[in-house]
Amino acid sequence: MVKEHNTQATTKTVALLGNPNCGKSSLFNQLTGLSQKVGNFPGVTVDKKYGAIRLTSEEEVGIVDFPGTYSFYPTALDERIVVQSLLDPESENHPDAILYVADITKLEKHLLLFSQLKDLGLPLALVLNMSDIAEKEGLQLDQQQLASQLGVPVVVVSSRTGEGMNKMISLIENLLNLKQNPPSDYDLPNEVRELTREIQNLIPNLNDYQALLIAHHHNWLPFLETSQKKAVARLVEQYEFKTLREQVDETMSRFDSFSPLVKRTLTHHTPESNDFSNKLDRVLTHRIFGPVIFFLLMLLVFQAIYAWAAYPMDAIDWLFGLIGDGIQQTLPDGWLSSLLVDGLLAGLGGIVVFVPQIAILFFLISILEEVGYMARAAFMFDRLMQVFGLNGRSIVALISGGACAIPAVMSTRTISNWKERLITILVTPFISCSARIPVYTVLIGFAVPATTVGGIFNLQGLAFMALYLFGIAAALLAALVFKWILKTREHSFLMLEMPEYRLPVMRNIWINVWEKVKTFLMEAGKVILAISLVLWIMASFAPSGAMDAAEQEALAVAEAQALDEQATENLIAAKKIETSYAGRLGKAIEPVIRPLGFDWKIGIALITSFAAREVFVGTMATIYSIGSDSDENSVRAKMATEINPETGEKVYNRATSWSLLLFYVFAMMCMSTLAVVKRETKSWKWPVIQFVFMTGLAYLTSFLAYQWLS
Known part of the structure; x- marks a missing residue:
């Protein structure tokens, strides 16, 4: 069968299929290297990897890496994709031949799906992976007898060392030239x-x-x-x-047929060497010690994202600042210079600056996945997470959200159940990320006095911790609500095999990190850049003549008050923001946000910080005529003295400060996260729902807090 693929070339395709943790994706990486395309199956967010290899005949053949699957009786969406693709000859993903990858050290467990594939009647070969580990464990295989009994070609390879890759290419060539498919048993x-x-x-x-x-x-x-x-x-x-009874009967019948064959053809000459894994599991999956070890590991990951990402992020900021200075020195002041520096360059910087966090997170998570630990973590927390409609794997995304919601949302691709993955994506932004820290730091000083409680605890520090706990509680409660609202025919089962602990294959890790970074830059980055340009237009333009009038007014005030050059420039910037479309929008929404204790200036900060929450502090600095070179103490000092001209009271009193803090805890104020959610869900429907329900919750809690504390 000949089909059209994303490569724009008509090629035959070979499917790589196998159980999870069989090393299938590692073999795919060995065969195709970085010449891969990562996309989704039509209509769903299940990963499809497509690569190409060239045979000895110079014919190019496509290789499709299907999701790991246990059998033709699926318990998750990605397994359904495999079934429907193989049953439908008209599907664009229907292969011309199948390479079934099995872990030779777990051959009996992995032959169930193989036997089902064989009965479909497609050209099929068995690829036995982990030959290096089999040798260490003293396993000996009668390859010729196994191939004869199964009626298909068999090759032995190692995805770790690359052994047998040439055999696989020859096998693909032979499969595609088969005149007769294997008979069904x-x-x-x-x-x-x-x-x-x-x-x-x-x-x-x-x-x-x-x-x-x-x-x-x-x-x-x-x-x-x-x-x-x-x-x-x-x-x-x-x-x-009776479908369930027939599934059980079929499964038992298949094991009865191939189990004796495995015992005849695969023999152990040394005791099985899985004692090390068993001993580790007794500690790492222990009812008490297991969760403690997991949270310590996640704390290390979390701290690494903070510590390791700080230097490259600072370097990226410095580089973009250097480029911006160069543009400003080269071009005269004007809209073009502002567009390039404040619009295009700022937007690009807002995209690239997240790359270190994304790369570090997926580097560390990939290592834990490769060594076999993440399967244990999912197993440990699955029962607790399912109470809230989540999955054992959701715990990684929720904890990672404390650093940044963007890589956390991207990490949900390890969750196969559509409903649980979607709920995790929707609630992860409730977890307070590092971008909220500057906002919390500035506002807590107005909301909570700097007193000591119990002789050791600082009250402001306890308030800081409480804000994080509010976010966690909101995430779990929202997940519980979505559990009952979202309907799916897909049943939730965490079916996984505990892989042996193994040294990570660094090639797989680097390819995985590269794929995630490239996906973020090429997909989410386009949306972020577009929104950044829109925000720049809103903040830079005003109705005809308004900007000039604002500048003249600022100059008159500066002359009357004898302000120096820096203070005059800051005042001009503040007046221009006030009269810009962003400022006018702030004044337009002031009646809506006034019940929360917010004025139009805070309204502008809410709008501009949609680009990123930490922009709040910079916006406040500009609005209150403090240069962008000022530190947050000067911002806090200026905000502390701000007086409401109508009431004569301080703007940032306890009620307003708590109201604003709670708004930032719950509101979806990060266009980058929304862009990634759109990328992961393949629709604007879910980002819009997420934005509406989070902002609605933020508004309600802020309103109640302000009314109660006023």
């Missing part, structure tokens, strides 16, 4: 024979096993027409087909 139970015949009459060109799978999965297979689904449903009811 599956013997249909007598009670379903008549049902499958009826389905074959209804849907042509199905073999026996394909017809049986249609009977099991007809209600959700997207390529079936509505009339076909209804007809199959009637047949299933007519023949009293």
